[in-house]
Amino acid sequence: MNDIKRKRPTIKDIAKASGFSKTSVSFAFNDPKRLSSETVEKIMDTAKQLGYFPDPLARNLSLQKHFSIGFLLPQNINHTMNNPYILKVIEGISQVCEEKNYTLTIIPPLNQSVIEAVKHAAVDGLITMGMDLKNQIVEILEQRNIPLIAIDGNPSQVIPTVNINDKSAAYDIMKEVLKRGHRNITIISLSEDLFSDKVSSAIQTVPMLRRNGYEKALEEYGMSLKDERINIILSECTFEDGQALCDKVFDEQPDVTCVVTMSDIVAIGLLYQLRHENICVPEKLSVVGFDNLLESKLISPRLTTVDQPGLDKGIQGTKLLFNYIEGTISENTRIEIPYKVIVRESLGEVDVK
Amino acid sequence: MNDIKRKRPTIKDIAKASGFSKTSVSFAFNDPKRLSSETVEKIMDTAKQLGYFPDPLARNLSLQKHFSIGFLLPQNINHTMNNPYILKVIEGISQVCEEKNYTLTIIPPLNQSVIEAVKHAAVDGLITMGMDLKNQIVEILEQRNIPLIAIDGNPSQVIPTVNINDKSAAYDIMKEVLKRGHRNITIISLSEDLFSDKVSSAIQTVPMLRRNGYEKALEEYGMSLKDERINIILSECTFEDGQALCDKVFDEQPDVTCVVTMSDIVAIGLLYQLRHENICVPEKLSVVGFDNLLESKLISPRLTTVDQPGLDKGIQGTKLLFNYIEGTISENTRIEIPYKVIVRESLGEVDVK
């Protein structure tokens, strides 16, 4: 009734009460075949009577394992937890964790610091998503001997990654836009700093790769990202950002006919706001996304986008991570997942002037 | 380069290398004020040189804490991870965890068994959602001395809960439906076994409470749940279930004019399929949800529903849990969160015959 912190029984108590040694109690739980069945039975009986459960903390220390995979949340958690695409990836991760009988530890910044969180993470392996993987983080994990993989990370870094071919996907979808006559285009780009290590500009970040893809498509039409008909806006890419962008897009580029975004959720926020302001899509403005969320076919008009299978990224990334944890492989691996462009009603045609 | 499992340095190595005791090394990390600043500096220097980080496993065993909150996934994980409402709750939980510098451990069934997962959970407190809390689970956690709270759990059980007033909310929304002339109604109810301990029928489960609410509203119109004009279908309530329900609803009740669901995600799946089959909402059929997801205002027509703040449930539930962990309170607490009915275009009027 009243919560006097009754001390939990330990293996020692069970040993004493059952008349066997701690060794035997441990065996009864972990390797019962080594004992006679009567012994196991007696030990389990007293364990049940005293309400004994092996302390996972002590067990894990002995075993030197956490039985948990960590998912590192970036500084700004709201962006993460509100993006259905990321949640899809997390679902994939948790599926593999379940198969392996591991838990999934969601690791927020510790005292506002991702680095601190990495230092203290109580996990056997770590997964990041679309994050600026500072060298410091990689170094700490190396010293701590904790394998790391990055989903939508920077494929030119030294850690294993799971990505789609971002350049090619961006090229493909921009092609669809240009093919339909659009020339005055606003690009909503993921903020660079979400992805890049600003120091080493040699690195090809995801937003960079995608912009390269856009550029390549534009060039085939005699244009470039520097063209005055192309306006680039950086954004954190949340639903709310999308809503807020509505006005900004027209302010900065009154003759815009198509908005190309790097994320469905921001495109959906934009579509939502456009409808609210009675601006017709695609007649007045076309909108294009990236991810192919479930939501992108719920909204009307349905969103043209790039399908990248988040679930699969999570699954494959986690399987890869387990390979490192179990020591099955050691070389640096890059997984590339197929994507496809999905054209729906949010992308319309425009008369080429 | 090659992954020879180099042994990580321990506190002992740092002690030896720095010329101080293990005690001092520990103090340098945890309570530097107790040492002279030169000592701290020297110790930290050698720690950095050797790439030492305190092992959280050992630390936690000494401290008898995990610094993590557990979220227990029910048997069927897909339903959980694909329901935006639940994810909203998880977001709230993780917010509080971050404030407290805790991690959030997502705990899937262990060897297909939720009970096994509960036995082994390496956490300081546990949160469940809309789950059948078997006595066994409660008992194990009591013995393991791990506090537990239930969100959308069964308010008549002995554990602390966070809920809305489900009966009253269901009453209110059914009132809106009846007020608009609907009499031939299909109710999509959450499956009982997701919530109830079948043994003790005295318990008021969430679906039961909501049905009581519906009943009360119906009675005011001289009807009841047993009325032949009321059809009840049990469902797991996923998007896919909603799609599949489209045909079933009309098969079972050809003259239905309104579908009342207990979950937005199933209502949205239904709306999606209705649009696909060119069945006009609300002209041909009205649909009503429960939760007020972001998605419910993205889809058209926008969904009439009950707004229950998932984020807030997560936050308040987790704060409550920390009170138990920290021993601030011990009595059984029930939190009730406000809700409100939101009428949108998916609910139309019908001529009363």
Added chain:
DNA sequence: CTGAAAGCGCTTACAG
């Protein structure tokens, strides 16, 4: 300000 030593609760190689 610093250190020797006990303790956290398990696992497991080794011996019998």
Added chain:
DNA sequence: CTGAAAGCGCTTACAG
């Protein structure tokens, strides 16, 4: 089949 004992890597009361 069973047990004594070392070990996992920390924390911390106590002593000086």
